[in-house]
Amino acid sequence: MKRGDSRLVRPGKIRLDASTACQLACPSCPTANGATGQSLGVGFLRFRDFKKIIDDHPWVSAIELANWGEIFLNPELTEMMRYAHTRSVALYASTGANLNRVDPSVLEALVKYRLRSLTCSIDGACQETYSLYRVKGDFRQVIENVKAINRFKAQVRSSYPRLKWQFILFDHNAREIDAARGMAEQLGMAFAVKLSWEDLYTTPFSPVTDSRLIRQRTGLGVVTREEFRDKFGRDYFRENQCAKMWVSPQVNYDGRVLGCCVNFWDDYGNAFQEGLENSLNSEKIDYARQMLLGKKESRADIPCTRCKIYQRMKETGAWMAEEEIRKEPAKSRALVSLENRMLAHGATSRILDLWSDVKHASAGDDALQQAAPTYTTGLISEFRRRKMPRLESRVHPLSLPLGSDDEKGWKPYPQFKGVARRIRHLSCHVSVLNQDHTPHPPHRHKEEEILMLLSGEVEITLPDQPSSDGTCARRLNPGDFVYYPAYFGHTLTCVGDQAANYLMFKWHDEEKRCNDELPFGHFSVRDFLRDERVRQGFVPRKVFEGPTRCLQRLQCHTSTLTPGAGYPPHRDPYDVAILVLEGEVETLGRRVGPHDLIFYAVGEPHGMVNPGEVTAKYVVFEFQGRPNHFVDGLLVATADAFRKVRDPQRWRGLLDKLG
Numbered sequence: 245m246k247r248g249d250s251r252l253v254r255p256g257k258i259r260l261d262a263s264t265a266c267q268l269a270c271p272s273c274p275t276a277n278g279a280t281g282q283s284l285g286v287g288f289l290r291f292r293d294f295k296k297i298i299d300d301h302p303w304v305s306a307i308e309l310a311n312w313g314e315i316f317l318n319p320e321l322t323e324m325m326r327y328a329h330t331r332s333v334a335l336y337a338s339t340g341a342n343l344n345r346v347d348p349s350v351l352e353a354l355v356k357y358r359l360r361s362l363t364c365s366i367d368g369a370c371q372e373t374y375s376l377y378r379v380k381g382d383f384r385q386v387i388e389n390v391k392a393i394n395r396f397k398a399q400v401r402s403s404y405p406r407l408k409w410q411f412i413l414f415d416h417n418a419r420e421i422d423a424a425r426g427m428a429e430q431l432g433m434a435f436a437v438k439l440s441w442e443d444l445y446t447t448p449f450s451p452v453t454d455s456r457l458i459r460q461r462t463g464l465g466v467v468t469r470e471e472f473r474d475k476f477g478r479d480y481f482r483e484n485q486c487a488k489m490w491v492s493p494q495v496n497y498d499g500r501v502l503g504c505c506v507n508f509w510d511d512y513g514n515a516f517q518e519g520l521e522n523s524l525n526s527e528k529i530d531y532a533r534q535m536l537l538g539k540k541e542s543r544a545d546i547p548c549t550r551c552k553i554y555q556r557m558k559e560t561g562a563w564m565a566e567e568e569i570r571k572e573p574a575k576s577r578a579l580v581s582l583e584n585r586m587l588a589h590g591a592t593s594r595i596l597d598l599w600s601d602v603k604h605a606s607a608g609d610d611a612l613q614q615a616a617p618t619y620t621t622g623l624i625s626e627f628r629r630r631k632m633p634r635l636e637s638r639v640h641p642l643s644l645p646l647g648s649d650d651e652k653g654w655k656p657y658p659q660f661k662g663v664a665r666r667i668r669h670l671s672c673h674v675s676v677l678n679q680d681h682t683p684h685p686p687h688r689h690k691e692e693e694i695l696m697l698l699s700g701e702v703e704i705t706l707p708d709q710p711s712s713d714g715t716c717a718r719r720l721n722p723g724d725f726v727y728y729p730a731y732f733g734h735t736l737t738c739v740g741d742q743a744a745n746y747l748m749f750k751w752h753d754e755e756k757r758c759n760d761e762l763p764f765g766h767f768s769v770r771d772f773l774r775d776e777r778v779r780q781g782f783v784p785r786k787v788f789e790g791p792t793r794c795l796q797r798l799q800c801h802t803s804t805l806t807p808g809a810g811y812p813p814h815r816d817p818y819d820v821a822i823l824v825l826e827g828e829v830e831t832l833g834r835r836v837g838p839h840d841l842i843f844y845a846v847g848e849p850h851g852m853v854n855p856g857e858v859t860a861k862y863v864v865f866e867f868q869g870r871p872n873h874f875v876d877g878l879l880v881a882t883a884d885a886f887r888k889v890r891d892p893q894r895w896r897g898l899l900d901k902l903g
């Protein structure tokens with residue numbers, strides 16, 4: 245495959261297995277039962293090979309080190325971390341480590357050389373439960389090691405490595421999910437429940453029986469991989485596994501390219517012998533990728549042919565879709581270097597100390613006091629946001645029903661997307677979801693959302709909000725809408741006999757926690773639409789109001805406007821989106837009817853009048869970002885200064901004079 249070929253794979257992130265050896269004896273693990281050892285060998289990534297990959301491939305800026313074995317058994321791990329740090333390559337151990345046997349100097353090196361993330365597999369909340377699966381594991385030692393990492397992090401005020409407690413779900417440990425979640429919180433670790441491998445490699449170990457309890461506790465909405473397949477029409481974590489063939493291919497410790505983290509049956513070439521780029525684009529691996537997309541027949545020499553995930557794809561015809569091959573946005577080495585240097589421990593301390601002096605000197609100035617920890621991330625966001633369009637007041641006409649996409653089952657119609665004056669990112673789209681289709685398994689993200697159903701019928705799945713029957717499901721009818729806080733798990737399925745149309749607002753800004761944050765909410769305008777009692781003029785009625793993690797205030801109200809009534813032009817200190825439900829209004833020089841959307845940007849003048857014969861009814865969402873004049877001013881000034889320095893036009897005159 246040549247440069248420029250659209251199929252050429254040259255990912256910024258790769259997976260280099262630091263170890264295929266492990267000291268534990270987990271019952272259903274192919275490493276413990278010797279299956280991986282037979283085909284992949286039992287060994288460690290050598291520093292010289294690691295160094296050569298980094299030296300010869302400047303486009304590689306991120307490496308995941310964990311897969312089949314325990315990375316902490318690799319005797320050259322510290323040397324690799326040190327070298328990656330000096331060459332501005334970000335390292336991860338997100339796939340999982342058991343963290344049982346680690347030298348304190350290695351724990352310190354994780355912090356010193358800024359390993360980006362470390363996932364610890366801890367499937368229990370006490371030694372007895374933990375060791376039923378993690379045979380030979382020492383629960384107390386693992387927790388002590390986590391505490392030691394936290395101490396090193398605290399000493400240098402670093403947030404790396406970000407720690408995650410991964411809890412593999414079995415029947416024997418289901419009752420300890422809550423206790424483990426609580427311990428993870430105390431240790432400053434993210435917490436995630438994962439379904440076990442079941443029969444992917446061997447016979448299932450400790451399969452779940454009390455499914456009601458597990459549904460309620462896990463927040464997954466399902467308890468087995470089979471149930472996941474039935475509900476979402478694809479294999480659990482499929483996109484996290486097969487997509488690695490494109491976005492972060494797996495390489496064994498001895499250089500053999502395995503493609504994904506499941507395959508241990510055969511390889512696609514050797515990156516250390518043939519070169520990384522060549523082996524990632526060999527005829528064999530390219531053929532495998534085409535097989536996964538359903539474009540080529542299965543072939544006996546391709547490892548996927550032996551994989552149950554591929555076999556199910558073949559049975560059902562549910563092939564990988566191009567959108568599933570999401571690029572993992574690996575930062576460039578320049579960005580990793582900037583991050584390392586700007587946030588290197590000494591520098592971080594100095595910056596934070598400097599800021600604390602400033603804060604002392606300016607006691608009482610809230611904006612200044614909040615500025616220190618957010619400045620660097622804010623600056624990066626400011627550069628990003630400046631590339632996005634600034635939102636302006638406009639009418640977005642919408643005529644329902646919208647056309648569907650029968651192949652994909654889901655079709656979005658973007659309405660607006662950009663930066664508002666006080667919100668870093670605000671967007672709106674209307675989507676059409678085909679019957680029985682679910683756009684994605686339950687997911688969580690930093691953005692907050694409002695979803696309003698315009699037509700059809702959907703069932704939303706809320707892993708964080710278990711219902712009394714444990715299904716985590718709720719039915720929505722037209723006129724119902726929900727508010728999803730940031731990081732709140734959710735998905736939806738069209739359950740009516742026709743496609744569903746829904747409206748989605750999505751936004752994000754700097755996050756700030758407060759005690760009275762709005763929780764998940766389920767609301768409806770159906771009663772409002774049925775209500776015949778209408779008072780003359782303009783009458784608003786509040787639905788909800790409160791602060792969120794990203795907004796100073798999110799408010800929703802419904803309004804009625806009788807014929808001829810209205811209000812004169814004025815300016816609001818927040819962004820406003822209005823969905824007309826009934827009747828007509830006139831605003832921004834246009835007549836606006838049912839399902840049309842109006843957006844008023846903060847500070848822009850707008851008025852409204854009802855020019856029709858019937859009462860207009862509409863629902864209003866007010867997005868009030870946080871005013872933070874000091875930080876905003878500082879960010880804008882710095883971003884402007886950088887842009888001016890980088891602008892060749894500004895330098896040309898000076899260079900001409902010098903020349």
Ligand code: SF4
Pocket residue numbers: 485486487489503504505506507547548549551552553554
């Ligand atoms: S189908 Fe192929 S790429 Fe997907 S998980 Fe199985 S072996 Fe990996």
